[in-house]
Amino acid sequence: MRRALLITIGVVVSLLACRTTQPPGTENAPPIQDPAQKEGGQLVPAEPPGPAEPLPVPDAGMPP
Secondary structure, three states: OHHHHHHHHHHHHHHHHOOOOOOOOHHHOOOOOOOOOOOOOOOOOOOOOOOOOOOOOOOOOOOO
C-alpha cells in the first residue's frame, strides 16, 4: 500500500515539475536573432598551455 502511494505521489510530482513555464503561443513566436547570423568559429591555439619551463622553486610539499 505504501509503495503504491509513493509511486502515485512520484508520478504526480513529476507531472507537475515537467509542465512548461512559457506562456501559450511562445512556440510560434519569431526568433529573437536572425538564424542566418551565426557565431564565428573558435580556433584552438597551436601553442601548448602552461609555462614553457619548469618552475624555479619546488612546490610546497614536494621534495627538492
